[in-house]
Amino acid sequence: NAGVMQNPRHLVRRRGQEARLRCSPMKGHSHVYWYRQLPEEGLKFMVYLQKENIIDESGMPKERFSAEFPKEGPSILRIQQVVRGDSAAYFCASSLGTATSNQPQHFGDGTRLSIL
């Protein structure tokens, strides 16, 4: 019974390149959340998705960042034209349902993105 799987664990990109981070939720989970953790900080919410739908992207930067959760396959967080300030740990979480049913969010081990 695998947990939330994120890959790659570490990703190095040069400024201006694109970064693609993948997240496979726990089996049976249809809700995915992406968070960003800067050094010495807590996690900040970015986006909440269900299959084929973005439910809440209020934490996503307006430019360069996008997320999807297709019908088949993992959720993808995409960062275009990366800058040094994008260096952070990106965590994905999944749950069975939303707050109304209180299904807790289970986290992956994160992707550490480093921008050279």
Next chain:
Amino acid sequence: GEDVEQSLFLSVREGDSSVINCTYTDSSSTYLYWYKQEPGAGLQLLTYIFSNMDMKQDQRLTVLLNKKDKHLSLRIADTQTGDSAIYFCAERLKGSRGSQGNLIFGKGTKLSVKP
């Protein structure tokens, strides 16, 4: 507003109890969570409490919630060196459908356990 505050560091001796404190500002919180993060790893859900409860116990962990003061604490009994980690408090808000999903995290309390 949405804000979760935690003290940044706590140091205890092995075998003692640890108490990690957290305050939050939004009274519409529905659930409050404690997560543990070891170096280089993701967040492990330790326990959570519904906002209409005032206490929850789970083996060595005791969660106390004072809703009037918006104060949450996590007590770890008989603290072991393996408990050394960063502990995050998080709240889940009641609100519009769009904001029901996300958690608001504190900056984490780094617990150091000395032998």
